[in-house]
Amino acid sequence: MFFNHFYPCGGSLAQYPSDFTIPIHSMSDLDLHQLAADIKHWGRELGFQQLGITDIDLGEAEVRLKEWLAKGYHGSMEWLAAHGNKRSRPAELLPGTLRVISVRMDYLPGDTRQIQILKDPTKAYISRYTLGRDYHKLIRKRLGQLAERIERALPDDYPLKGQNRAFVDSAPVMERPLAEKAGLGWTGKHTLIINSSAGSWFFLGEIFTFLPLPIDKPEQHNQCGDCTACLKVCPTDAFPRPYELDARRCISYLTIENTGVIPEEFREPIGNRIFGCDDCQAICPWNKYAHFTGETDFLPRHGLADSDLVDLFLWSEEEFLTRTEGSAIRRVGYEGWLRNIAVGLGNAPSDLRIIEALTHKRETASSLVREHIDWALAQQAQPQRRRKRKIQRDN
Template sequence: MISTSRESWRAKAKGLGFSSLRICRADEAWEAAARLEAFVEQGHHGTMAWMKDTLDRRKHPNGMWPQAKSAIIVAMNYGPDADPLEDLENTSAGNISVYARHRDYHDVIKGRLKQLAGQVAKGTGEEVKVFVDTAPLMEKPLAEKAGLGWQGKHTNLVSRELGSWFFLGVILTTAALEPDAPGQDHCGACRACLDICPTSAFPAPYQLDARRCISYLTIEHKGPIPEEFRKPMGNRIYGCDDCLAVCPWNKFASEASEAKLIAREDLKSPPLSDLLALDDAAFRQLFSGSPIKRIGRDRFIRNCLIAAGNSGDASLVPLVEALRSDPDPVVAEAANWALGELSD
């Protein structure tokens, strides 16, 4: 097995802004496949039909690339400069998930990952392919297998060095590399991430029902938000960080050092009054280069209207009233609901 280039790759990764690099085998059996099958069979993927459609490829790295023998996993820290849970108190402002407060991380990571992969290919003489959360590949189980951290009770990856705030990138290669030791679970008896969830999206530790998850509802779900989840959403208009932010391992986390991942000031607590006034052109301009742009203006305004209905801020009534006649029926329905809440 090839192991001599490991330290040079780690140095290269650090120079590219990555916080950690670990290696595992990609051609071995693992338990993650059974967990994914159960997740889909129980319908916990909601309307994310692509998870079912790509299940066979997603279950194992060799489903993506049969010749892959090893995986190199890197992490890039995006830690916030303050506790994002505090932003939930400002109900007249929208709360955007920390990861989406600046540039799209796919754009930030992929180019650098390709540079690192080039060095791996040169050093091993083997083929490489890079992945940043856009292909049917289970990055989190790979990262745990490589020892970068462990999947906590909230199913997200946790690191003793980085806490919860980091992105993953994966290089698959036909090279047979010496693996690192796998990660060990350090959650213990803690269930803070389970107890804080506003919508009870965890049917059991280490299990997520995406249909109840605010991140899924505000980003992936295209129709009206089910009424049972509207009040618990509070002012969360894109994603939810509660289960990440409450993790005690974040005491070891540090602030993001990559400039493109440091939160824009205008996206830390943007006033709902500004967001509700966005037409499609203004939405695209405000979120140019942001992952938020992907969901489109209508879905975003739907989320902002739910937040407005929860705000108790009567000054938002004229903006909400105007959106009752929005061409998008989901937006118009959310506006009617919000107006009813603000009128109570």
């Protein structure tokens, strides 16, 4: 997902000039190899499954980013083009940065009947990463604790103490290229990071540091081979070519980042996916090696892993706010929630209860939601066509 917030872990960006270097005598006081080993050990103690250290050279990623933006594939996410080169040049975002500590944390809950839910058009499919509590707070807190342990390991008079910064899907940071350089995995054809022993169901986070720590050499070389399963399974054909995503066609973008109308051409392909999409991950052969999360905060809440579309659509705004408290779902807002579910109901088999729910909500719905309700009602009025399409999906 895409977020644009900056979470400092103490200190001031303006405290030191961008060309500041640590005095040699201070560096000699530290065993940087031992510190790097300690940092990885502390990271595991804090619940991160893997931690890697990389330099800040993102020259190749910067070129790819500019080409991607020039094609307009970022859609309405204008913030991806903001901040100049800070996104691809960490030392411009945080002066003095020499290394990036990249971490990953598994988030896949236990058996959530993922395939069964997707195949049942009366059920609501919600991306697995958001079934529990919002991961930002948990990972940000753990990264903050890791940054504090690093600080405590430094001599009292060490320059730039307090200048480590933690990021969790936040600020202009190229998380996936950094994770790949740090050895956490390789970029798959679906543009996500894949690890040969852990699949791709994990979150990423970073700590920018001024410490000249030894760099990890990537051991996870691209192993996608000739497989194109993730490209073929995409319901909206969001991949113009391998390793390139047109976000404007991606269901995650359409149901979360997009705040306006969902184009009609994508409504049927969206099916019952009301918040995000996991198809490209679910079909990836490497995810047979994925591990279920051990974090209780990531486990499903409020029955969201197995809820009927119509039941969720009938939530009042108060119920929505109560049952999504602490969840990433909150960011789509009640209006976006109703918009998305209306599309799902339009794709469901014709049913009187659905028609009544759509008609009832239409009376008080915003113009945005009403447009999608009207489309759904028109779809519900074509039962023969709907039954035929359901049979096609099931086969």
